[in-house]
Amino acid sequence: MKSLLILLFFPIVLYAQVPYDAVESLISEKQFAKAEKLIAPYVTSNTKDLKAIELLGDAHGHQKNWDEAIKNYKRLKELSPSNANYHYKYGGALGMKALNVNKFKALGIIGDVKEAFLEAAELDAKHIDTRWALVELYMSLPGIVGGSKKKSLKYANELEQLSLVDGYLAKGYIYEYDDEPKLAETYYKKAIEVGGSINCFEKLTNLYESQQQPDKAISNIEVAQKKHKRNALHYQIGKVCADYNVQLDKGERCLMRYIENYSAADGVPKEWAYYRLAQIYKHKNDKNKAIEYIDKALEIRSDFKQALREKSTILSK
CATH class of the missing domain: 1.25.40.10 (Tetratricopeptide repeat domain)
Structure with missing residues (x-):
């Protein structure tokens, strides 16, 4: 009888081993389909395991399967409504879906995207990614559906309070998007002074290229090379x-x-x-x-x- 019980329960014990590390490793190696295949059966049997659901949503998102990613992230925010990151991921997946459907369908999604990001920002006053998302969202939307440079700058200012370099990059983005290259250049240079990451240099280089200023772009890359080798x-x-x-x-x-x-x-x-x-x-x-x-x-x-x-x-x- 004891042997029979071991045989009966041993597979369950094996199955109950949560494959978090293996799935995270597969995702880091960009083997997203394999990650999905590994975690999906576990989620089916463990419908309230937040980490597993998030990993499944991430695997779907990396494969641009936005409907499935949305379903999983929505489940997360329902299970843990006070978690800002779940609202952020839900809004991000909705936003990506909006970019891949026709304009009429997209208009029906944008309100939910905005609501999710605003909820995330409200829940976590230090959530940098959400504020970046709101900066980009308000700049990219037409005014008739809620786009607003003023609101975008509001979240750029909040970013600046959390991280000077992010705030400067956000303002550079806003002014570049709004075709104010001089102001964009000023803030990208500020970001380089404060942070000096490759990303900061790239933003300024891209601005110079977009403005047909290749000599300035080359000089900027040379400074980056001296710093980062x-x-x-x-x-x-x-x-x-x-x-x-x-x-x-x-x-x-x-x-x-x-x-x-x-x-x-x-x-x-x-x-x-x-x-x-x-x-x-x-x-x-x-x-x-x-x-x-x-x-x-x-x-x-x-x-x-x-x-x-x-x-x-x-x-x-």
Whole structure:
């Protein structure tokens, strides 16, 4: 009888082992479908396990299965209505769904998105992500459905009280969105002074590029390189030089250095550096060198569409 009981209950004991760590590991490795498959049966049998439901919602969200993510996050906020993060995730999933449906359906969702974010902000006066969401939401919505620069600035000011760098970045975002580049530049520079992260430098670089100011963009990336010593920034300099046909010798040197020191951790595949070198030599009217480097890119990836188009352009000159 004792043996029979062990046989009966042993599978249950195994099944009851909560696979949190394994699911979190799969999500961090971007194996979202596997994470979903592992946690879903557990959630089916443990319908009030908040962490498991959240992990399932996260797995769905990463796969852009917004309806399932919404269902799980809604369940979370119903089970734990005072948890700001659950309201934030629910609003975020709703917002992503709104971006992927037609405008009429989206209008019906926006009110719930706003309500969820406002509830999260009310529940947690220090919830930075929620305030960022509200900054972006109020700036992106048309005034007729509740968009408001004034309200966006209100949450940017709240962010500034919680984190100077986030507040400055939020204001930079608002003024860039509102086509006030001088003010955006001022706040992005403030963010660099206070925080100085790669993200801060990227925001200012992107602003300069959007304003067709490549020399300023290059100078900003060079400052970031001195501070952070990242090989990927060599590629970024080369990219700007190639895109805007400026400082071509500098762009060439930086791309060569990027290739020489390349590792997978740099993010941008090596073939893109060869592609940018081909562009630079095209600008220099050195057709042979341009073809040499575009062929190097295509040796790595024969279906590299941009490189194939660039080769046709080079050969046609």
